[in-house]
Amino acid sequence: DAGVTQSPTHLIKTRGQHVTLRCSPISGHKSVSWYQQVLGQGPQFIFQYYEKEERGRGNFPDRFSARQFPNYSSELNVNALLLGDSALYLCASSVGVATNEKLFFGSGTPLSVL
């Protein structure tokens, strides 16, 4: 079965550039959330979207933004990249936004900022 798919598979950028990461949820899932995982740490919540609306936001600067499309796919945008933005970016989908929802994760997009 087609799980959560993320693209690109990896990315290398330089400081100050902009990046767009993409995520396609499992068919039938209406919620997508984004996480940043720095090496050696657990995933850190960035955003949750449901039915194209932002439903939750973590403690990240305004350089981070996201959106969800009518087909429930999602993009994460990061502007003015900093070295500290180097991390694995994970997308997860779920059926809805109940607090006990099971999250299904993609394999992630590793981003290196040089």
Add this chain to the structure above:
Amino acid sequence: AQRVTQPEKLLSVFKGAPVELKCNYSYSGSPELFWYVQYSRQRLQLLLRHISRESIKGFTADLNKGETSFHLKKPFAQEEDSAMYYCALSENTGNQFYFGTGTSLTVIP
């Protein structure tokens, strides 16, 4: 503020021995708690959630509100249990989700 604490980054046990992975949380409301697992070269996946009160692959976890803990236990560890385990908390308001830093479990044959 760190909502979820996993005090052990690394844990090694022998096959057949009991295993306990510790998780403590900080939240004043009634949280939803989960354990997620990542096996080698696989995606992060849900192991169990406290609301289901289930046992998955022999693992159980009990929510102790007095001690604010949600430790993961298995009476007899197997080699295939070797993985990275993350404790996670979902707030019942505000749609926030927090992961701990993870515990890498190695089961020695």
